[in-house]
Amino acid sequence: MLGTLAKWLRILGFDTLYVKNMEDSNISRLAAEEKRILLTRDRELFFKTPAAIYIESDNLQHQLEEVIRKAGVEIDDERILTRCTVCNEVVRKIDKEYVKGKVPEHVYQMHDEFYICPKCGRIYWIGTHYKNMEEFIKKIRTSLS
Numbered sequence: 001m002l003g004t005l006a007k008w009l010r011i012l013g014f015d016t017l018y019v020k021n022m023e024d025s026n027i028s029r030l031a032a033e034e035k036r037i038l039l040t041r042d043r044e045l046f047f048k049t050p051a052a053i054y055i056e057s058d059n060l061q062h063q064l065e066e067v068i069r070k071a072g073v074e075i076d077d078e079r080i081l082t083r084c085t086v087c088n089e090v091v092r093k094i095d096k097e098y099v100k101g102k103v104p105e106h107v108y109q110m111h112d113e114f115y116i117c118p119k120c121g122r123i124y125w126i127g128t129h130y131k132n133m134e135e136f137i138k139k140i141r142t143s144l145s
């Protein structure tokens with residue numbers, strides 16, 4: 001239900017676990033065991049879990065603002081784009097020559113900095129979509145200030 005929100009929390013560098021098809025009681029327990037804040041749109045689950053945030057909005061920007069405000073966290077520039085958006089692992093820098101043939105040729109030609117997820121092997125670079133991303137983050141910051 002909150003997949004896009006989870007992806008964006010990872011883009012911002014927050015350690016974010018996303019679970020599907022798990023019993024409510026197991027979700028609550030996992031959150032407690034790993035000292036995580038549960039984000040949910042399920043009222044019942046929200047009331048059953050001590051450290052939980054109920055997400056009110058349907059809108060991604062507002063959802064991110066809710067999490068940041070209610071969890072008392074901040075957007076840290078140093079942490080943006082440090083995690084794999086798919087598996088939550090911290091990515092690491094890799095040498096350019098390593099990605100030859102693994103990313104589109106024009107991407108290889110245009111960029112010098114590449115990162116890899118040690119778990120799934122996805123390769124990341126600061127691409128053209130980054131400008132839109134920056135704009136979006138700026139909007140959130142403005143709205144929160």
Ligand SMILES: [Zn+2]
Pocket residue numbers: 084085086087088089117118119120121122
């Ligand atoms: Zn990954």
